[in-house]
Amino acid sequence: MNKTSWFNVVSLTLGFAFLYIPMIILIIFSFNESKLVTVWAGFSTKWYGELMQNEAFLNAAWVTIRVAVFSSTLATVLGTMAAYVMVRGGRFRGRTLFSGMIYAPLVMPEVITGLSLLLLFIGIGLDRGVLTIVLAHTTFSMCYVSVVVSSRLVTFDRSLEEAALDLGCSPAQAFRLVTLPIIAPAVISGWLLAFTLSLDDLVIASFTTGPSATTLPIKIFSAVRLGVSPEINALSTIMIAIVTFGVITTSLVTKHQMVRQKREEQEAVRS
Amino acid sequence: MRRFLLIAPPYAWLLLLFLTPFAIVVKISLSDIALAIPPYVPKFSWDEGIWAYLNQLDFENFIFLTQDNLYWKAYLSSFKIAAISTALTLLVGYPIAYGMTRVPSEWRPTLMMLVILPFWTSFLIRVYAWMGILSNEGYLNQLLLWTGIIDTPLTILNTNTAVYIGIVYTYLPFMILPIYSALERLDDSLIEAAEDLGCSRLTAFWLVTIPLSKTGIIAGCFLVFIPALGEFVIPSLLGGSNSLMIGKVLWEEFFSNRDWPVASAVAVILLLLLVIPIVLFQRNQQNQQEADQ
Amino acid sequence: MTTLKFEPWNDPQEKPLIHFQNITKRFGSFVAIDNLTIDIYEREFYALLGPSGCGKTTLMRMLAGFETPTEGTILLAGQDIVSVPPNKRATNMMFQSYALFPHLSIWENIAFGLKRQAMAKADINDRVEEMLRLTRLEQFARRKPHQISGGQRQRVALARSLAKAPKLLLLDEPMGALDKKLRQETQFELMDIQEKTGTTFMIVTHDQEEAMTVASRVAVMDHGQIIQVATPDRIYETPNSVYVADFIGDVNIIQGTTTANGKDSYSIAWADAQAPLTANSNQPFSDGQKCHLAIRPEKVAITADRPGEVANAVQGKILDIAYLGNISTYHVELPTGVVIKAQAANTRRISRRSYTWEDTVWLSWTATAGVLLAN
Numbered sequence: 001m002n003k004t005s006w007f008n009v010v011s012l013t014l015g016f017a018f019l020y021i022p023m024i025i026l027i028i029f030s031f032n033e034s035k036l037v038t039v040w041a042g043f044s045t046k047w048y049g050e051l052m053q054n055e056a057f058l059n060a061a062w063v064t065i066r067v068a069v070f071s072s073t074l075a076t077v078l079g080t081m082a083a084y085v086m087v088r089g090g091r092f093r094g095r096t097l098f099s100g101m102i103y104a105p106l107v108m109p110e111v112i113t114g115l116s117l118l119l120l121f122i123g124i125g126l127d128r129g130v131l132t133i134v135l136a137h138t139t140f141s142m143c144y145v146s147v148v149v150s151s152r153l154v155t156f157d158r159s160l161e162e163a164a165l166d167l168g169c170s171p172a173q174a175f176r177l178v179t180l181p182i183i184a185p186a187v188i189s190g191w192l193l194a195f196t197l198s199l200d201d202l203v204i205a206s207f208t209t210g211p212s213a214t215t216l217p218i219k220i221f222s223a224v225r226l227g228v229s230p231e232i233n234a235l236s237t238i239m240i241a242i243v244t245f246g247v248i249t250t251s252l253v254t255k256h257q258m259v260r261q262k263r264e265e266q267e268a269v270r271s
Numbered sequence: 272m273r274r275f276l277l278i279a280p281p282y283a284w285l286l287l288l289f290l291t292p293f294a295i296v297v298k299i300s301l302s303d304i305a306l307a308i309p310p311y312v313p314k315f316s317w318d319e320g321i322w323a324y325l326n327q328l329d330f331e332n333f334i335f336l337t338q339d340n341l342y343w344k345a346y347l348s349s350f351k352i353a354a355i356s357t358a359l360t361l362l363v364g365y366p367i368a369y370g371m372t373r374v375p376s377e378w379r380p381t382l383m384m385l386v387i388l389p390f391w392t393s394f395l396i397r398v399y400a401w402m403g404i405l406s407n408e409g410y411l412n413q414l415l416l417w418t419g420i421i422d423t424p425l426t427i428l429n430t431n432t433a434v435y436i437g438i439v440y441t442y443l444p445f446m447i448l449p450i451y452s453a454l455e456r457l458d459d460s461l462i463e464a465a466e467d468l469g470c471s472r473l474t475a476f477w478l479v480t481i482p483l484s485k486t487g488i489i490a491g492c493f494l495v496f497i498p499a500l501g502e503f504v505i506p507s508l509l510g511g512s513n514s515l516m517i518g519k520v521l522w523e524e525f526f527s528n529r530d531w532p533v534a535s536a537v538a539v540i541l542l543l544l545l546v547i548p549i550v551l552f553q554r555n556q557q558n559q560q561e562a563d564q
Numbered sequence: 565m566t567t568l569k570f571e572p573w574n575d576p577q578e579k580p581l582i583h584f585q586n587i588t589k590r591f592g593s594f595v596a597i598d599n600l601t602i603d604i605y606e607r608e609f610y611a612l613l614g615p616s617g618c619g620k621t622t623l624m625r626m627l628a629g630f631e632t633p634t635e636g637t638i639l640l641a642g643q644d645i646v647s648v649p650p651n652k653r654a655t656n657m658m659f660q661s662y663a664l665f666p667h668l669s670i671w672e673n674i675a676f677g678l679k680r681q682a683m684a685k686a687d688i689n690d691r692v693e694e695m696l697r698l699t700r701l702e703q704f705a706r707r708k709p710h711q712i713s714g715g716q717r718q719r720v721a722l723a724r725s726l727a728k729a730p731k732l733l734l735l736d737e738p739m740g741a742l743d744k745k746l747r748q749e750t751q752f753e754l755m756d757i758q759e760k761t762g763t764t765f766m767i768v769t770h771d772q773e774e775a776m777t778v779a780s781r782v783a784v785m786d787h788g789q790i791i792q793v794a795t796p797d798r799i800y801e802t803p804n805s806v807y808v809a810d811f812i813g814d815v816n817i818i819q820g821t822t823t824a825n826g827k828d829s830y831s832i833a834w835a836d837a838q839a840p841l842t843a844n845s846n847q848p849f850s851d852g853q854k855c856h857l858a859i860r861p862e863k864v865a866i867t868a869d870r871p872g873e874v875a876n877a878v879q880g881k882i883l884d885i886a887y888l889g890n891i892s893t894y895h896v897e898l899p900t901g902v903v904i905k906a907q908a909a910n911t912r913r914i915s916r917r918s919y920t921w922e923d924t925v926w927l928s929w930t931a932t933a934g935v936l937l938a939n
Contacts, residue, residue: 008373011366012382018363019389019443022400025410029403038408082281092278101285107549109501111518112538115525116292119535123295139288142281162630163663165650167677167728171273177676181667200393203503203518207525217395224395224508228403236396243391251384264711 023240030233037228047234057235060219064199067130067215071137072194078138079145079194080187084175086146087153105143113140114207121208128210136208137198144197145190152186196243300332300535311532332536342520342537346544349517352431352506353499356438360495361488363439364446368487369480371447372454383451390444397441398508405433405509429511437505442498446491453487454480486559493552500548501541517541570780572605579642581606581764582627582732587636589622589788596622597633598788604732609758609765611779613772613811619788620768624734627766628657641731651680656730660737662721664709670720671696671705677728695723698757715746722754726761735767739774751777772812776800784808800860806937809858814893816864816904818857822849822936830936832857835900842875845936859934864906866894867926868918875931880904882923894919896927 030048034041051057082102089095105113117136118128126132160182164174180187202217209218223232302311336342371382389397404410405428412424427433457480465475481488503518510516517537525534572578580603589597596619604610612620625631626638629650637644645653656677664673674695678688696702699719704712709720718738725733738754739747755778758765769775775782776796783793784807792804803809806817818841820834830849831840834857843857870877880896883903887910894906906927919925 005373007366008370012370012374015363015367015370015443016382016385018440019385022397022404022440023389023392025404026396026400037403038406038410038413078281078284081277082285085278085281089274089278092274094282098278098282098285101289103553104549105289107497107545107552109498109518109541109545111501111503111521112296112542113292115521115534115538116296117288119295119299119531120288120292135288139284142284146281157661157663159659159661159663160665162628162650163657163659163665163724164676165630166628166653166655166657167724168651168680170651173680178665182665196391200395202395203522217393220395220399221504221508224399224402228399228406232399233403236393236399239393239396243393244388247384247388247391251380255380261710264708268707268710268712268716269714 026233027237027240030230030237032230032233035230037230037233047230048238051231051234051238054231056214057216057219057231060214060216063130063213064216067133067137067205067213068195068198071134071141071198072191074134074138075142075145075194076187076191079142079190080149080183082142082146083148083150083153087150087156102143102146105140106147108140110201110203111207114204117204118207128208129212132208132210133205133213133215136204137194137201140204141194141197144193145187148190148193149183149186152183156183192246296535296538299532300539301329302532303329303331304530304532332532333540335533336536336540341515345515345517345520346540348515349500349502350544352434352438352514352516353496353502356435356442356499357492357496359435360439360442360446361492364443364491365450365488367443368447368450368454371451372457379455386444386447386451394441395504398437398504401433401437401440401509402428405436428509429513431510431514433509433511434506434514434516437509438495438499438502441505442495445494449490449494450484450487453484453490457483486555486562489555490552490559493548493555497545497548497552500545570607572608573603573781578605580604580639581608581641582766583639584623585637585639587623587626587633587638589619589626589631590634596788597626599636600788600790602783602790602793604764604766606764607762609755609767609778609780611775611782612766612768612785613775613782614770614785615811616770618785620785621736622788623785624657624736624766624768627655627732628734629653629655654731655734656725656728656732657734657736658721658725658738660740662709662717662741664717664720664724666709669706669708670701670712673709673720674724674727676724681728691727695727698726698760699723714741715750718742718750719753722757726757726763729761730763732764732766735765737769738767739769739771747774748777754778776812784811786811802935803858803937805939806856806858809935809937814861814905816859816861818859818902818904818934820855820857822853822855823851824849829931830855832936835898835902838878838898838900841934842931843934843936844931847936847938849936849938853938856937856939857934858937859904859929861893861905861907862891863929863933864904865928866896866906866908866919867928868923870926871928874928876933877926877928878904879924879926882919882921882925885919885921894925896925 029037029040031043031045032040033044033046082098085092086099086102114136117132117139121128121132121135156179160178161174164178165171169177200217201215202221205215206218206221209215220232220235223229299311304311367386371379371386374382402409406412407424407426407428409428411427412421415421416424427436461479461483462475465479466472470478501518502516503522506514506516506519507522510519518541521534521537521541524530524537582602582604584600584602587597587600588595598619600623612623614620622631626633629645629648632646638646640654665676668676671692674692675688678691683691692705693702696705699722701716701719701723704716704720709717712720718741722735722738735754739750742750751774754765758778765778767775767778776799779796781793782796782799784791784799786807792799792808794802799808800812803812809815810817818832818834820832820841822830822832823840825831825842828846829842829844831842832855833840841857849855865871865874870879878898880898882894883897884895886893886895889910891907891909894908896904896906898904904927
């Protein structure tokens, strides 16, 4: 099978170079000795050391992780419920409004979401801080979770649930014992997506935070506004490394499982 | 009853934290700025009654937006920047998506992962990465000077060009993925049939491949265009003070000028502008879903 | 088969296990089930046969509890079960897709229903082992559904639905996913298991051969109505309508008008310049009534010369021969343009076949070979 023409090779090479060179440069220069980020002055890991000393960054990272864990967990619960309602709920009053509210945050500019939530928090007199960011992040990431989970539920063989009911499960038991274990991979990827979205978000967090809670993106943004800095390069490298590790591991695990399942299915047919 | 318990929490959550805030934005956009906290009047009070309250609202802020050149220009320039970057992203993304469907199938999952990986990486960091590349002393200028292509550094950072590059770069996965999934479903025998019926490779591509990947192209374009229109991070980090985008204007109106009513009015208009592409996008997705079934 | 005939539906003393009373089911303006009344008796193997969309699956799902009838009552052992949710019904269902839980092993799949009722662990163990033995799956107990073949999955689905010893087992196209050879083996296995366990089975199928093979009674459905309920042989030999005759097996339909010419005997005028046909019927037909004569191809004899002493004989030209190995079907065109199918067993080698295309042959059948139908 030789469908790969020179044109495809060139476009793929250039395309992936474009995607990856900026990040590779960033990683290389995080090990630069010099304070001047654009001039190479020898290998050093000193910026990582300085980063580890930087209380402000560490605090921001801790706030960010807390916010991400809470908001993604809450978003996963609400988003899964919403997905279940959308796919299985049948008709109910206000369904159109509900589906509109589920999809709208996906395409809503962050500035608008952030602004409107801030105005709400001020309006009801809620002190801004970790809580308000969690509320804000949950609101938009639950919609992403519900999209991920409902795309799995759509292909879910409904007779599995009916079989569970037929064999004596109450609807709640059927969900817990059959539906949830089967859609678990989608729920987990929904959680991961919500977690990453929360980790990444600058705009909504900026609007909804107060002086007590500074997240990492807010911290990074205020630092990079002043220009490129080797410390930020080091921080970026760490974040890229974590994401890369996570994505590669999950894709390897998924691939391994798929290969195994395929092999077992073939064996089953042969036996 | 059980169903109600399932529907109620996400419904109530979205009503309270998604819909109500919008009502507030609309309300404040009709109010007047004041030196107070919160910095707008009138504040609603039950004593005066709803009519007295409504009478105090006006479209002054919206009229202000039409009179001040800054806002007009910002909307227009956001639209222009979003449109141009979407076109550029399509030009860059389509060959990549196409190339991905042409490699041996055992390579595809790896390439797919390579497309998705940047998507999971922090948006802010990906934009930041370009600051070092595009600045006057940046890596790009260093490379160009060293190779002798230019002899004075190019000014790219803090121009619209940098914004285009930033948008194309950060939104590229959103363009590649829908086009790839449309192309992957395309049956190879269709191309073979077209060639069998007398098409050259290129005409087969134009007459068969492109039309059949149309839904993917449209989806990709909307996925880039819609968020690009309200983009804030890219223009503020790569665009400098000259590049006008509405997201940035809104941010500054709110944080620097503390003019909440005008900021809200800006948001309301941006939202109205977005309704059209969003509706078109939804229709495209629905058509595709129906075609799939 | 026991010497005692199993015919509870003919015994007025017998109480039906399932009684559908004037059931109607509407989805919006679409009528899926139209005022339907049926009885199913204990230990019966009852087949619902019909084309897709005839309402047979809806009927079964109402028994399982996944659909509620718009009107009417369903009695299970004398009790109205319309308002009983599926998890509280003494029926179990074997799904068309098998619906095996992919995250559970074969053993856990079979035990799933047992664990839902308060049952001692040891009893669950015993019951699962019994089911595994019954379906010859002992060695696969630890495997996951994707690790076994299609035929084995089918048996797991059966074992799982039988494990709770339901009063009524519902089988939704249980063999639809199997290839033909496996399907035939499985049909006999299914009958065997039904007899061993003494469970009442109700099977939904669109495959008439399958229904005929396994069922004690077959109900032919169309457009939400039961057209005929009878034993397989009666359904085949004495269909009550052209629809049933045509749906079950191959049939020749000749239209004509009747004239009585003796006790239960009618002559049928069917074409100008053709001698009338003769057929017997228990059903009364008035003179000049429109009728349809249904004759199975295997009951039509094909000969080169005119046979003597036979009630009906027509001459025609062979149009087509479908060679099916054991038998051949001859398509014979009569001078009127009507094409009649006749089957003959291939007792000789094909090269020695007596007739070929364009040959003029005689077709004949007796007065009792066909069934006279009003509609």
